[in-house]
Amino acid sequence: MVNELPPMLQVGDVIVHTDIIAERFACDIAACCGRCCEEGDAGAPVTMDEIARIEEVLDDIWPGMSASAQSVVDRQGVAYADPEGELVTSIVGGGNCVFRGPKGCLLPERPISCHLYPIREKRFGGGLVGLQYHRWNICEAARLKGAAEGTPLYRFLREPLVRRFGEDWYRELCVAADMMMKEMTQQ
Numbered sequence: 001m002v003n004e005l006p007p008m009l010q011v012g013d014v015i016v017h018t019d020i021i022a023e024r025f026a027c028d029i030a031a032c033c034g035r036c037c038e039e040g041d042a043g044a045p046v047t048m049d050e051i052a053r054i055e056e057v058l059d060d061i062w063p064g065m066s067a068s069a070q071s072v073v074d075r076q077g078v079a080y081a082d083p084e085g086e087l088v089t090s091i092v093g094g095g096n097c098v099f100r101g102p103k104g105c106l107l108p109e110r111p112i113s114c115h116l117y118p119i120r121e122k123r124f125g126g127g128l129v130g131l132q133y134h135r136w137n138i139c140e141a142a143r144l145k146g147a148a149e150g151t152p153l154y155r156f157l158r159e160p161l162v163r164r165f166g167e168d169w170y171r172e173l174c175v176a177a178d179m180m181m182k183e184m185t186q187q
Contacts, residue, residue: 024146031141043089
């Protein structure tokens with residue numbers, strides 16, 4: 001009999017899909033070359049505060065941006081509303097983030113949605129937040145590397161999870177994850 005994980009657990013006001021705990025993952029930029037910044041049909045989700053911070057540093061990063069990225073920013077700004085009405089970073093050529101330079105992201109601080117990727121955040125009413133693992137074929141090398149190292153996704157993304165939710169919340173997540181995995185092995 002195969003033990004199955006419950007689909008979700010709650011840590012504070014955050015509902016965490018258990019794939020985030022069970023999946024092994026460690027970005028392998030040498031293998032994928034940061035394709036998550038180059039492919040897709042929309043930019044990365046951003047908040048109004050993040051847009052303001054990007055606009056504050058735009059003059060500094062402008063010289064590193066491609067001419068086509070500069071043209072897009074001139075035309076529509078650093079962000080736009082996607083078809084679902086969510087604010088996202090501007091893209092060029094149907095998928096490339098305008099802030100992607102030849103050696104990676106030009107921004108001194110990436111938006112939290114980029115830092116958390118492949119975890120995606122969804123906000124619900126009453127302050128409730130949901131976290132889900134976005135499984136994408138371009139991250140296969142990261143899954144292989146994570147499996148080889150035995151690194152769970154939530155451990156690999158410790159820094160951005162702490163950045164977003166705080167150290168205390170992250171400690172609670174680790175305790176809940178350890179309890180869940182221990183319970184699964186005892187079944």
